[in-house]
Amino acid sequence: AQTVTQSQPEMSVQEAETVTLSCTYDTSESDYYLFWYKQPPSRQMILVIRQEAYKQQNATENRFSVNFQKAAKSFSLKISDSQLGDAAMYFCAYRSVEASGYALNFGKGTSLLVTP
Amino acid sequence: GAGVSQSPSNKVTEKGKDVELRCDPISGHTALYWYRQSLGQGLEFLIYFQGNSAPDKSGLPSDRFSAERTGGSVSTLTIQRTQQEDSAVYLCASSLEGGPWGPQHFGDGTRLSIL
Numbered sequence: 001a002q003t004v005t006q007s008q009p010e011m012s013v014q015e016a017e018t019v020t021l022s023c024t025y026d027t028s029e030s031d032y033y034l035f036w037y038k039q040p041p042s043r044q045m046i047l048v049i050r051q052e053a054y055k056q057q058n059a060t061e062n063r064f065s066v067n068f069q070k071a072a073k074s075f076s077l078k079i080s081d082s083q084l085g086d087a088a089m090y091f092c093a094y095r096s097v098e099a100s101g102y103a104l105n106f107g108k109g110t111s112l113l114v115t116p
Numbered sequence: 117g118a119g120v121s122q123s124p125s126n127k128v129t130e131k132g133k134d135v136e137l138r139c140d141p142i143s144g145h146t147a148l149y150w151y152r153q154s155l156g157q158g159l160e161f162l163i164y165f166q167g168n169s170a171p172d173k174s175g176l177p178s179d180r181f182s183a184e185r186t187g188g189s190v191s192t193l194t195i196q197r198t199q200q201e202d203s204a205v206y207l208c209a210s211s212l213e214g215g216p217w218g219p220q221h222f223g224d225g226t227r228l229s230i231l
Contacts, residue, residue: 045222
C-alpha cells in the first residue's frame with residue numbers, strides 16, 4: 001500500500017503571508033492522482049486542489065498551488081495571502097489508478113494556525 | 117439535500133452494544149466510501165460501494181464491522197459488540213463515478229464514543 005507522509009504536524013502563518021505544507025509519498029506506480037483536502041472544525045473534508053501525476057504542470061486554484069516533484073515523490077501545498085478562514089487541518093491524499101474503487105490514501109495531516 | 121448527509125452527528129454508547137451509522141450520498145452518485153478518522157491516526161479507508169455491491173472491503177478492521185447499501189443510495193455501517201478502540205469519527209464520501217479523478221464529496225461525519 002502507498003504511504004503518504006506529512007512531516008509537519010503543526011504549522012503557523014500570519015495573515016496575508018505565504019505558507020507551504022509538505023507531503024511525500026511512496027509508490028511504485030507511474031500514474032496516480034494526488035489531492036489536498038482541508039478539514040475545518042466542522043469535520044467536513046473539502047477538496048482544495050488535485051494533481052494528475054502524468055501532468056508536469058503544477059495545479060493552481062486561486063490562492064492555492066502545488067509544487068509537484070514526481071521524481072522526488074513530493075507534493076507540497078502553497079497557500080498565498082493566508083486568511084483566517086484557511087485555519088484547518090490539511091490532508092494530503094494519494095489515489096491509485098490501479099486499485100479497485102480508487103479509495104483515497106491519506107497522510108496524518110497538518111494543523112494550520114493563522115494568526116492576525 | 118445538496119451534500120452528503122450522515123446521521124447521527126454524534127453517538128455515545130456502551131462497550132458491547134451494536135451501533136448503526138447512516139450515510140445518504142449526493143443524489144446520482146454511484147460510488148460511496150466509508151473512512152474512519154481516529155485521533156492522531158489520520159483517515160483510514162474502510163469500504164467502497166459501487167452501486168449496491170462492495171467490490172472492496174479490504175479496510176474493514178474486523179468481522180464486527182459490516183456495511184450495506186440499498187437502492188444504490190443510502191448506506192449503513194454497522195459495528196457489532198463495540199469496543200473502546202472503535203471510538204472515532206466515521207466519514208462517508210460519495211463521488212459521481214468510481215473513477216480516480218472525480219472528487220469525493222464528504223459528509224460531516226459521525227463522532228462515535230464508546231464508554
